Each structure stands twice: as C-alpha cells, then as structure tokens.
Amino acid sequence: MTAVAMAAAVTTGAVVGSVGPAMAAQELPVLSPFRQAIAAAAGSDRALAAFYQARDYEPLWTGRGDARRREAFFRALSGAGAQGLPVRRYDPAVLARAFREVRTERDRDRLEVLMSEAFLQYAHDVQTGVLTPSKVDPDIKRKAPLRDRRATIEAFAKSSPAAFLAQLPPHNPDYDRLLKAKLDMERLVARGGWGPTVPDGKYEPGDSGRGVIALRNRLVAMGYLGRTASARYDGMLQHAVQLFQADHGLNADGVAGRDTVRALNVSARDRLKSIIVAMERLRWMNMDLGKRYVWVNEADFTARVVDDGKTTFETRAVVGKNGKDTRSPEFSDQIEFMVVNPTWNVPRSIVTKEYLPMLQKNPNAVSYLKLINSSGQTVSRDGIDFTQFTAQDFPFELKQPPSARNALGLVKFMFPNRYNIYLHDTPTKYLFKRDTRAYSHGCIRLNDPFDFAYTLLRPQTSDPKGVFKAALATGVETILNLKKPVPVHLVYFTAWPTARGTMTYRRDIYGRDAEIFDALAKAGVALDGVQG
Known part of the structure; x- marks a missing residue:
C-alpha cells in the first residue's frame, strides 16, 4: 500500500x-x-x-x-x-x-x-x-x-x-x-x-492533409475545438488556433507555424x-503581496499593476537575455521613485565586456557615451590609448546623458537593490513586437513606460499626466518620489491560471x-x- x-x-x-x-x-x-x-x-x-x-x-x-x-x-x-x-x-x-x-x-x-x-x-x-x-x-x-x-x-x-x-x-x-x-x-x-502530436511544418487557412487532421485532433483533445470531421484548415480551426496562441503567449495570427506547433506538442x-x-x-x-503591487512575469514578458487583486494596467516587457550574467533575477522589493530624463551609468560589466573592446578598435566608438575619470570629470578621448587597459584596470566610467536615444529611454522606475535591476523605457521599440522578448542585460524594459508612470502617480495627484510631462519637459534628470512605495514582484511562472x-x-x-x-x-x- x-x-x-x-x-x-x-x-x-x-x-x-x-x-x-x-x-x-x-x-x-x-x-x-x-x-x-x-x-x-x-x-x-x-x-x-x-x-x-x-x-x-x-x-x-x-x-x-x-x-x-x-x-x-x-x-x-x-x-x-x-x-x-x-x-x-x-x-x-x-x-x-x-x-x-x-x-x-x-x-x-x-x-x-x-x-x-x-x-x-x-x-x-x-x-x-x-x-x-x-x-x-x-x-x-x-x-x-x-x-x-x-x-x-x-x-x-x-x-x-x-x-x-x-x-x-x-x-x-x-x-x-x-x-x-x-x-x-x-x-x-x-x-x-492529448494523443498524437502534430507533424513539424506550417499550417494555415486553406490547407488540408494529414498534418491538418493531426492539428485538428490535438486541438479537439485540448478543448479548443469542438468535435468536427472537417479535414480542411477552415475558419473554425483558425479560431481554435488563435485561442491556443493567446493562451500560450504567441502572436494570435491563426497560422500554426513552428512556435505554435512546438507549443502544441508539449x-x-x-x-x-x-x-x-x-x-x-x-x-x-x-505573504501579503500588497493591496497594490507590480507583477513582472519574466516568462510571460509582461508587467502589470494589480489593485485589490485585479489587473488595472498591463504592458509588454523585454527581460534579460538567456546568458550567464544577463538573465533577469527573481525577487521582491518596493518601487520608491522614478527618474525622468535619466542618465545611464553604464554598468562596469558592460563597460569592460562590450565597450572596452570597441574602444580599443576605435577610440571614437560609442561617441554618445561620456568618458568619466575617477574624479567624476568628463575627459576627452583624444590621446588615450585604450589598448593599454584591461577589464581589470580600466580607470574610466561611461555615462550617457539624458536624451531620446538614451538606453534607458526617458524614464526609469527605481527599487534600489543590490542587483542593480530596475524597470525602464527604451528607444528600441521594435523588440516588443516579438513573441519571445529576452534581449536586455537583466533590467526590465517597458513598452508603455509613460502610461505605467501615470498609473503609479495616480493615487497621489489629480493630474498624473501633467506632473510627469512637466518633469519630462525640463530635459534634465528629475526624481519623482512615490508618496507610498509600491511593492514590485519579479516572478517567473510558466504556468498560470486565468480568473x-x-x-x-x-x-x-x-x-x-x-x-x-x-x-x-x-x-x-x-x-x-x-x-x-
């Protein structure tokens, strides 16, 4: 027994x-x-x-x-x-x-x-x-x-x-x-x-054959499609594929391509x-997650604001790429303030691993970054032989001043932590159109950072958009404190139930x-x- x-x-x-x-x-x-x-x-x-x-x-x-x-x-x-x-x-x-x-x-x-x-x-x-x-x-x-x-x-x-x-x-x-x-x-x-898997391939409306039948049977077994004898990729099958794609974080275009078939065959x-x-x-x-909190599901590539158990704001996110030093970590903290028109203080690891080799080949590379000495002064690159430095003894910092091209975009959301992780805007918008969005060095990029800012400011002002835009219009780095810090949870759920x-x-x-x-x-x- x-x-x-x-x-x-x-x-x-x-x-x-x-x-x-x-x-x-x-x-x-x-x-x-x-x-x-x-x-x-x-x-x-x-x-x-x-x-x-x-x-x-x-x-x-x-x-x-x-x-x-x-x-x-x-x-x-x-x-x-x-x-x-x-x-x-x-x-x-x-x-x-x-x-x-x-x-x-x-x-x-x-x-x-x-x-x-x-x-x-x-x-x-x-x-x-x-x-x-x-x-x-x-x-x-x-x-x-x-x-x-x-x-x-x-x-x-x-x-x-x-x-x-x-x-x-x-x-x-x-x-x-x-x-x-x-x-x-x-x-x-x-x-x-769920029975037999779907053969590799691409299936789209109008198709027929063995693969379409396998696709149909798999979706019927999964509950996305009612019983049908149709062997064609018709409108009902296309709708079922779209429902499946939506439940699996895929572009719901109704075409069963490589990623959709791979998800179907799990x-x-x-x-x-x-x-x-x-x-x-x-x-x-x-534990108590908070009456209001931010929920960033790295596996889902989304960030949400949750109020009283209900999602009141959601945006697409880009998370860390799948590398030893770039995966986004999981932890909880509190968002205390946002920085409008932020300066990007390039992390030491990025300076030495990515930018130093570029500077050694071309001293004028990444010219939009300022070279800062140990006294905090901006120095000219003229006359500096970057080939004499290694990752261990490189004596400079790199900074990018506020601008629309800034790697952090026009706003970052801070929950000070030892991992140097935060949420921020980005000028690289095209990545948000992809299903899989793991491209950053670990921080979380937001597709709709301004709306996210308005949502965070709403409890403390009758004009959150006006407060934010006034700070933005200055063009200089400005801190907007949250009167009540908001818990933020960086999580990683590959399975999640709907309401x-x-x-x-x-x-x-x-x-x-x-x-x-x-x-x-x-x-x-x-x-x-x-x-x-």
Whole structure:
C-alpha cells in the first residue's frame, strides 16, 4: 500500500490495525518516565526542546485528549501529494505503524517527537515551499517567508487542529486554481494525454492533409475545438488556433507555424510539471503581496499593476537575455521613485565586456557615451590609448546623458537593490513586437513606460499626466518620489491560471522550471501525487 493510501486509511479507519479515528480515540498508556524521555528525544532540536519544556513535557500527540489532533494531521498528510509535496518526508505509513507498535515508554517518546518533527516539516513545506529558492538557481534571489518553528507548533497546540492545518497553504485564489488544474492534469495524463502530436511544418487557412487532421485532433483533445470531421484548415480551426496562441503567449495570427506547433506538442506530463512548479513558487511567495503591487512575469514578458487583486494596467516587457550574467533575477522589493530624463551609468560589466573592446578598435566608438575619470570629470578621448587597459584596470566610467536615444529611454522606475535591476523605457521599440522578448542585460524594459508612470502617480495627484510631462519637459534628470512605495514582484511562472480557471503556459526560457522540478523530484515529489 502506498504512503498516501495508508494515510487515507489512517483517517478513515479502513485498514485493520491502522490508526483510524476509532483507534486514534483510544488512550495510549501514560508512562511515568515519559517527560524525561521526551526531553532527551527532543534535545537535538532546539525549537522542539523549548516547546516541550514550556509545556512541562506534556505530550501533544500521544496523550489523553490528543485523538482529534492526530486525526486532523493524518487527514492533512493524506492530501500532501495533491499539494505537490514530497509525502515520504512525513511518511504517514511510518507514523501509522509507529502508533500500532508502541510497547514501551521509549517507543512512545520516539513517536511523540517523530510526530512533532513530521508536523513541522509538513507545515514548512506547505506554507513556504519544499526547496530553498537560491539553492536551486542562484538567479532566484527570492527568500521564502519562513515561519518560526517553535511559534508554529505552539500556535498549533492552542488552535483547532483541522482549522490550523487548513490555513497553512497559501490563501491565494491562484494557488487554489493551480491545485485544481494539477488534479485535472493528473487525470488527463492517466488517460494518455492529448494523443498524437502534430507533424513539424506550417499550417494555415486553406490547407488540408494529414498534418491538418493531426492539428485538428490535438486541438479537439485540448478543448479548443469542438468535435468536427472537417479535414480542411477552415475558419473554425483558425479560431481554435488563435485561442491556443493567446493562451500560450504567441502572436494570435491563426497560422500554426513552428512556435505554435512546438507549443502544441508539449506533453500533458510536461504541463503537469509546470503546474507543480508554479505551486511551489507560490508557496515561496506565501505573504501579503500588497493591496497594490507590480507583477513582472519574466516568462510571460509582461508587467502589470494589480489593485485589490485585479489587473488595472498591463504592458509588454523585454527581460534579460538567456546568458550567464544577463538573465533577469527573481525577487521582491518596493518601487520608491522614478527618474525622468535619466542618465545611464553604464554598468562596469558592460563597460569592460562590450565597450572596452570597441574602444580599443576605435577610440571614437560609442561617441554618445561620456568618458568619466575617477574624479567624476568628463575627459576627452583624444590621446588615450585604450589598448593599454584591461577589464581589470580600466580607470574610466561611461555615462550617457539624458536624451531620446538614451538606453534607458526617458524614464526609469527605481527599487534600489543590490542587483542593480530596475524597470525602464527604451528607444528600441521594435523588440516588443516579438513573441519571445529576452534581449536586455537583466533590467526590465517597458513598452508603455509613460502610461505605467501615470498609473503609479495616480493615487497621489489629480493630474498624473501633467506632473510627469512637466518633469519630462525640463530635459534634465528629475526624481519623482512615490508618496507610498509600491511593492514590485519579479516572478517567473510558466504556468498560470486565468480568473476563469483555464490554464495559460509559457516557454521555460531560462530553464529554471526544469531545475526546480528536478529538485522537487529528488525531494520526493511525484507527478501523480502518489509517492510510495
């Protein structure tokens, strides 16, 4: 019997000899040296040692009146697999067997501590994630909002067990939608997925043949097209392709080209992995996101302003290109101010890796950039032999004054951070027309930066557009502070539910989700939610 099946049996009492509600209600014998045994068993865990000491070593799981607590915890563990958690970490089957096999006070104290350890591990995993983000990928700078272990078990001891356990997962409608999507996708995978894939090629209205039939059947299986016997690429099929493209971040032109076919052929099993990863990512963000916040989904190439849970502004974004030093990181911060007519202080890494080689070939290259010495003075390039410098000893900085050609455009939005990442305008507008928009050095470029600025300023002025344009008209660098900083979350979700409950998917451009799922699998997470 699998661990989850055993856990369910423990809850229902369906297995002879298991600790179901009937047996959980039985009182385990009170053994006099129990307190000393608990102190010794919990001694290696400071949180548990302090917890039991504070309660005078009274048991939490194995004493009189603890049956409801045991039952509630086993019931929660029976759903751990559905949450995308590694059930073997808490192993309800081992816990159930330990209850059946209690014979001595030593057995009992081990069981008491084993239950508390399993509870704390489960609470940690379901609240704030199975993994430590930065250990999976160094570009994931996010720090999960960890709870104090002693405070957690103390609160549990004082609360209604079932209610306490129910509030541990993220209370986020998107998490609930992902949970439902996971269960639906598991059933689909068990049935064999969406059937045959679509042959490589380009399919467009008017076409017919084997590939069009495969395209039709795939879209029918995915729910984008009703049952039809048509073998032609007709209007209904074109509309279905457009719906699919919209859900997958593709140009909804109704032509099934290379990128569309590639997205169509992603298996249900791989989509399930993306959903499980998205649930883990939301556990890392199990905190108050803010009444108003900015949500930048790097995998979706978009930036949004969310007010009271609803998107009130959205724009296309360009994110960091897929290189070792250029991928956009993930973290949360607060936008404190915007800089209108910004100066671009070229990062040292760009100066030495990109511009120094250009200057060594031609001292007048990138003439729009000013050369600044260590005293902060602008110096002439005349007479400077750039070939004498290396990346390590190059003594100058490069700056680009405010202008329409400035690499930052005409405004940047600042949330000061150690990674030197911010949102900004750009003169390179044509990139926003592309489906995949990973071209920057790590910062986030916005397609509609002025409208974004007006949206941020709106709560503090009756004329946000006028305030912004007045600063812009000066032509000099000007700071506009936000009276109330706005939380900004740089995230990376390749699977995301809509308010209607349907799922949207994106490419894993940085390979991060693949890394996360591999780490989850090593921790014991299974695709079908059943480990054993």
